Amino acid sequence: MTAFMDRAEKAEQALRQLFEPTSLGRNDHLSDRFGADIFLKREDLTPVRSYKLRGAFNAISKVLAGGMADRFVCASAGNHAQGVAYVCRHFGVEGAIFMPVTTPQQKIDKTRKFGGDKVRIELTGDYFDQTLAAAQAHCREIGAHFLSPFDDADVIEGQASVAVEMLAQMETPPDIVVLPVGGGGLSAGVMSYLADAAPGVALRFVEPCGGASLAAALAAGRPVRLPKIDSFVDGAAVAQVGAETFAVLGAADPAHVYAAPEDRICATIIEMLNVEGIVLEPAGALSVDALVDMADDIRGKRVVCVTSGGNFDFERLPEVKERALRYTGLKKYFILRLPQRPGALKEFLSLLGPGDDIARFEYLKKSARNFGSVLIGIETKDADDFPHLFARMDAAGFVYQDITDDEVLAQFLI
Template identity: 70%
Template sequence: MTDFAASARAATLAIRDLFPETPLQRNDHLSNRFGAEIWLKREDLTPVRSYKLRGAFNAMRKMRARAPDQGHFVCASAGNHAQGMAFACRHFAVKGTIFMPVTTPQQKIDKTRTFGGPFVQIELLGDYFDQTLAAAQEFCRREGAQFLAPFDDADVIEGQASVGVEILDQLGRAPDLVVLPVGGGGLASGVTRYLRAAAPGVEFRFVEPLGGASLKAALEHGGPVKLNKVNSFVDGAAVAKLGDLTWRHLDWAKPAQVHLAPEDRICITMLEMLNVEGIVLEPAGALSVDVLPELAGEIRGKTVVCVTSGGNFDFERLPEVKERAQRYAGLKKYFILRMPQRPGALREFLSMLGPDDDISRFEYLKKSARNFGSVLIGIETRRAENFAVFTGRMDAAGFAYRDITTDDALSEFLI
């Protein structure tokens, strides 16, 4: 066994002081659907509902061993890393200062404060994360505190490797395939580095959000590159640039092993897991399950482990998740319609709707024109093919309309 594998096992043993191993559960619903043995490694069930606690705890443990007098730790995070560090600070009874953007939802601030208790101070600085990070690093230099990186750190990676240690121990054998979500690459680095040493026959697939494909970009360019734009919906994995250290642990991967998950499709997976299995996953936590339909042809009859990395989902976002899911599935569309300004025009339009169609939004955008008025209309239906019938009827009746469902610019302002 390599030195890293031995260190990962030592980290796993130390983590037992903090919480028991998270469940590795065979999921009957997914197994039956794909004709495979699908197991979920439930990192959404740690005390802070994400795997981030592992890396934060291990890094803090090893830093304190190297510098026993260090009693002040700092991080910059608006999510799971902040909560993991806060929990670790309370465990070790050390001071923690956590920098968060001013725009951080109050729910995340409150949860971080709850996990850290009196040992944690939260500073809200910066409208954007880059500003928050700069403030945290400057604070470290000024105060002599220890910065705790979210993923690009050897001790953090070693802590995340404990997920791989537990998978092998709990399954009792090596799986055929492990599916891992990727943000900055800490989890993927740790798990793959351990399993490649302890179970060399295991294959890997990686999943990134379509709007934050930092690993894919690094593999295509031969090194980490900063993405020009990042979609922040999958906030737990929306990272603009893969870490330099995590890149060195993942540079062996092939671009074909990295799958990209559209943000709206992830919403379908989140709702399915919630409604069918009663499992609450945040967007990043659903990535490994979301990609299974793309892998269906190669996983039949195999043993597959999907790491569900987090379950910190704010239910105030549920309407947005449902909306995104419906639009991706083709069950909801938005149109701008030129409505003739004459008696009976609205009645004529309503007669074009089928028995499964329902108006979810109707709003006049401009009704000062003498002959026509512009209307924003949202329609839900039970089957995607119903829209072809509906638009066919509008075409036949001579109604002028524009489908803006996938028009990002108009959707942002109107929907």
């Protein structure tokens, strides 16, 4: 047994102070869909609904055992904050959690609930970099220990407990494990443990298209900072993987790193909610979402997908549903030049099919003569209905512009 294996297994045993192993079970829906045995390792079922509790517990435990500090500081607007808060209350130690001013109230309330009177929440900065700088300055000022969400050897070791549990829950190791990647703490921990405990297990990594920092690091041979990220997948939208995590993940095959489109992730969230009753946050859905990209590779194999978190704010559900409908082609938006004459609107409405539903109708510009510009949203039951609708509109002489995939117009109009 290697030193890392031993430490990871001890971390897994120590975690039993907080919760039992998260469940690992075969998912019939996904298995049937992909012709494989798909298992879900349900990290969305920890007490804080994400795996982040593991790394926070291991890191704080070691700091306390070594007498290095008894006060802790972190910067996070999500799962790391909640994990740190939970562990601080468990050990009865003080924690200061810095969050951006823009953090949704739901996340602030949950963090406060988990931390109780042991945690103080500081809202500062409009952007995370500002929040991080304030947290680190405060940490130095009071002589506390700063808890990184991923770029810390003890955090990585704690996250490896996911793999320890997984192997103990299976009679034989799986063929493939699919892991979400943000800063890389979970994937580095699992990769390190499996390299020693089950070297025959293949790994696949998934990051959001708008935050593909691991792919960028592998291409450059070192961690590099992305100039821009899409923050929709907030639990994994990281501009740069950690130095500690890349020391492990640098050995990954770039061909085994997948990028999941944000709109497709929305469709996966809706599918898992409607079909399986499983609530996943965007980052938590990454491993399931990427199965479609590796369908040929996984057919007939035993695959474990780590669902990393279920802290989904249901106020986001309308946006997620909207993006899912657009991705699947069931909803389109277009700007129609509508003639300003009696009967023109009725003529347009007569072109709609039985499965077409008007979800949005708004005059953008209406003059007293000639034409008016109308924003129209159409939702249908079958994506193949749209080519027929557009053909009927063309034949009737209507002039229109499909803006469904126009990011600039969609941002202002939809």
